[in-house]
Amino acid sequence: MICREWNGDIVVFNQETGSTHLLDEFAGIVLRRLMASECGATVGELATALAHGQDAREQQESKQAVSAVVAEFARVGVAHADAS
Amino acid sequence: MILADLSRSELERRLAGPGLRLRAGPVVTQIQSPLGAVADGVALHYAAHPIEGSDGFADFFVRVDRPRNLRRWLHPQAVFYIDGEAPFTPLPLDQAFPLLEWGLNWCISAHCHQYLIFHAAVVERSGRALILPAPPGSGKSTLCAGLIHRGWRLLSDELALIDPATSHVIPLARPVSLKNRSIDVIRAFAPAAVLSRPVHDTTKGTVAHMQATPDSVRRAAEFARPAWIVMPRYEAGATAALTTLPKARAFMEMVNGGFNYSVHGRKGFEALARVIDLCACHTFVYGDLEEAAKLFDALATKS
Numbered sequence: 001m002i003c004r005e006w007n008g009d010i011v012v013f014n015q016e017t018g019s020t021h022l023l024d025e026f027a028g029i030v031l032r033r034l035m036a037s038e039c040g041a042t043v044g045e046l047a048t049a050l051a052h053g054q055d056a057r058e059q060q061e062s063k064q065a066v067s068a069v070v071a072e073f074a075r076v077g078v079a080h081a082d083a084s
Numbered sequence: 085m086i087l088a089d090l091s092r093s094e095l096e097r098r099l100a101g102p103g104l105r106l107r108a109g110p111v112v113t114q115i116q117s118p119l120g121a122v123a124d125g126v127a128l129h130y131a132a133h134p135i136e137g138s139d140g141f142a143d144f145f146v147r148v149d150r151p152r153n154l155r156r157w158l159h160p161q162a163v164f165y166i167d168g169e170a171p172f173t174p175l176p177l178d179q180a181f182p183l184l185e186w187g188l189n190w191c192i193s194a195h196c197h198q199y200l201i202f203h204a205a206v207v208e209r210s211g212r213a214l215i216l217p218a219p220p221g222s223g224k225s226t227l228c229a230g231l232i233h234r235g236w237r238l239l240s241d242e243l244a245l246i247d248p249a250t251s252h253v254i255p256l257a258r259p260v261s262l263k264n265r266s267i268d269v270i271r272a273f274a275p276a277a278v279l280s281r282p283v284h285d286t287t288k289g290t291v292a293h294m295q296a297t298p299d300s301v302r303r304a305a306e307f308a309r310p311a312w313i314v315m316p317r318y319e320a321g322a323t324a325a326l327t328t329l330p331k332a333r334a335f336m337e338m339v340n341g342g343f344n345y346s347v348h349g350r351k352g353f354e355a356l357a358r359v360i361d362l363c364a365c366h367t368f369v370y371g372d373l374e375e376a377a378k379l380f381d382a383l384a385t386k387s
Contacts, residue, residue, distance in 0.1 A: 002350060004357045009332030013353040018346050022336045
């Protein structure tokens, strides 16, 4: 995966599929976290890493947002979902 | 030697016989055609272009001719051949020259993969290229035709050729395709512009081609450095206005208008990213060509 960033927006090139995707700032942050984790990460781990100073309700919303982003990543082949 | 150095009879002899080897930018095409409409179009629009000897290299071998069947006589048609194959549906005979132009566009966009090729007009001033990517009907060619009659040099009306190694835009000065109302708009805006007789009822409506300016043809070896990507849109009555386009969005717009971006893979991604780095990116709406030309004049002067 190759990324370029301009003013918070990220464009990703997937070398496996040859496809190019535009990510908004939040999706870009999730992707960075995912790429930084050597063995992948769960939605919960990603949400926790992004949940600085959030209350329980906000954390739940973050988890849902991360889950949606990861599902989209899986759909377009930017990330692989692992059921385990 | 340029095409205007040939007599009309010699031009027709070559077209109907061994072929005319015509250079447009980096591309040499051998053209054969016995059709008067093709000879007329080539003579009008490529007069200042270099021609090559028959012993040299040609990138494409094309022919525009009548079909080899009864349609030859009933509702006469023209067929575009490349290497003896006809990749397109025949068109009415009076569309023979537009067919040649559209066929040449296809030849380049489908084969010249040494370049990154995008669907965009490109004009140049002071060594800096203004890239105008836009879908059909957006007013791209009208704006391009207008700008080259207000001090900009034509690099291409339809195909932006970008060298992936240097990021330079490679000139491909060929006729500008004008459609429908834009034909009269350009006639009024630039009375000195040389236009072909309009051809009606094409798949794009009424089409006329405008000759590339002699300066654009003469300077075909002068590359340009990308400086602006501007997505134009004509809107009746609109005041000319540039709006900043986020670079990542501009990247995706270019990808969507790419003819061979996917062919280049990672190198294409990286090369396009370098082009985006070099450019200020905008959307542009305009309703008056004179106002648009002044705005781009100011843009080129101040930045």
